[in-house]
Amino acid sequence: MMDELDRQLINWLQGGLPIAEAPFAAAAAALGLAEDEVVQRLRRLAELRVLSRVGPMYDAVRLGGGLTLAAMAVPEARFDEVAELVNAYPEVAHNYRREHRWNMWFVLATERPERVGELLAEIAARTGLAVLDLPKEAEYFLALRLPA
Amino acid sequence: MDLTGEQHALLAALADGLPLVAEPYAALGQRLGWSEAAVLDGIRTLVEEGVIKRFGVVVRHHELGYRANAMVVFDLPDDELQAAARILAARPAVTLCYRRPRRLPRWPYNLFCMIHGRDRARVLAEVEAATTAAGIAQRPRAVLFSKRRFKQQAARYGGEAAA
Numbered sequence: 001m002m003d004e005l006d007r008q009l010i011n012w013l014q015g016g017l018p019i020a021e022a023p024f025a026a027a028a029a030a031l032g033l034a035e036d037e038v039v040q041r042l043r044r045l046a047e048l049r050v051l052s053r054v055g056p057m058y059d060a061v062r063l064g065g066g067l068t069l070a071a072m073a074v075p076e077a078r079f080d081e082v083a084e085l086v087n088a089y090p091e092v093a094h095n096y097r098r099e100h101r102w103n104m105w106f107v108l109a110t111e112r113p114e115r116v117g118e119l120l121a122e123i124a125a126r127t128g129l130a131v132l133d134l135p136k137e138a139e140y141f142l143a144l145r146l147p148a
Numbered sequence: 149m150d151l152t153g154e155q156h157a158l159l160a161a162l163a164d165g166l167p168l169v170a171e172p173y174a175a176l177g178q179r180l181g182w183s184e185a186a187v188l189d190g191i192r193t194l195v196e197e198g199v200i201k202r203f204g205v206v207v208r209h210h211e212l213g214y215r216a217n218a219m220v221v222f223d224l225p226d227d228e229l230q231a232a233a234r235i236l237a238a239r240p241a242v243t244l245c246y247r248r249p250r251r252l253p254r255w256p257y258n259l260f261c262m263i264h265g266r267d268r269a270r271v272l273a274e275v276e277a278a279t280t281a282a283g284i285a286q287r288p289r290a291v292l293f294s295k296r297r298f299k300q301q302a303a304r305y306g307g308e309a310a311a
Contacts, residue, residue: 010212013205019191021184022171035170043168050211055165056191056200063159063199064151069248071255098219098292102255105219105292132251134260138230140237140245 002050005031009041010051017054066116067109071102071132072123079103082127091119102132151199158190159199165206214264216271216293221257222279223250223288229259235282236261241274257290268293 008031017023024042028035045051074082079097086106087095095106110116117133124131151159161180166172173191174184182190194200209217224232229247236259237245244262263278265271272291279285 010205010207014207015204017166017203017205019173019188019195019203021173021188023166023173024170039168039170046168048211049208051205052208053165053206054168055162055203055206056194057202057204057206058159059198059201062197069260097295099295100290100292102292130254132255134248134251134255136246136248138233138247140230140233140247 001048002045005033006041006045006050009033009038010045013054064113065109065111066113067107068116068120068133068135070106070108070120070123071134072104072127072129073102074104074127074129078127082129085126086123089119089123091115154190155194155199158187158194162191209264213266215266216268217262217264218268218271218275218294219292220261220263220275221290221292222259222261222284223256224259224284228284228287232282232284233259236278239274239278239281241265241271242278256288 009027012027012030018026020026022035024038025035027033028038031038033041042051042054046054072082072086082104083095083097086092086104089108091108091110093107093109095104097103098105108116108119110119116135120131120133157180158176161176167175169175171184173187176182177184177187180187191200191203195203222232233245233247236242241263242261243264244260246260247258248260250256250258261278263271263274265274271293275289275291276285279287279289
């Protein structure tokens with residue numbers, strides 16, 4: 001599946017990709033690989049779905065959009081039904097089940113900021129369940145670096 | 149922020165990430181009918197304006213072998229939060245650290261961290277070590293392990309996984 005060079009490559013790229021003509025050449029030089037091999041490895045890692053994407057991470061708020069983390073306390077018997085309803089919204093970027101009374105956690109990203117409140121109210125009305133709106137107020141780190 | 153038509157076109161072209169070829173910016177330019185230099189300038193401007201926060205790889209934790217992830221939440225006094233958050237955020241296992249509003253009486257926690265580990269025991273050990281290092285071991289907290297990922301789609305423009 002993944003070898004040591006794949007892990008080194010992922011670690012290197014998590015530090016940021018150069019915005020320059022041949023961005024993978026710098027990774028190749030750092031790891032002692034040919035540029036073409038870096039590209040081939042990235043294609044394979046994308047096929048294996050270890051990498052979901054090589055590219056930009058956006059700041060939705062700077063883009064003019066709305067973004068929040070929402071939580072719901074869903075009764076066990078209704079979990080699948082509510083998950084299906086929530087996940088059907090294209091604005092729901094991801095949804096995790098967590099072990100807690102507040103057991104459904106999803107990220108909502110909308111093109112217009114006011115749409116966040118509208119959608120959360122709609123989900124609350126359709127499910128009859130409370131929805132916590134927990135937007136980010138301050139951020140203390142964002143380098144999503146995981147040693148591979 | 150008001151984006152120009154060109155910026156919208158560039159963001160749309162980047163929505164699925166860079167083409168995995170040796171000269172990906174040139175390939176994007178071909179798709180847009182732009183020069184490679186125009187693509188690079190456009191991306192640099194979006195970075196300067198803060199629309200693009202980071203340019204790199206988006207990894208899937210589970211597929212990388214990080215089988216356990218927990219959202220660890222704390223109820224910290226306002227005057228303690230920032231110093232503790234900076235110590236937590238500097239730890240390698242802590243990938244995100246955000247202040248969010250309390251929603252009393254339902255939700256008392258105001259600091260959220262994501263902690264990834266290869267298994268639950270390692271995540272819990274890290275919670276102990278990190279909270280001790282930050283001087284908040286005695287503060288109220290909850291550890292919410294994820295059980296199941298229902299949906300994880302690459303953030304399109306307008307969205308970002310790390311909300």
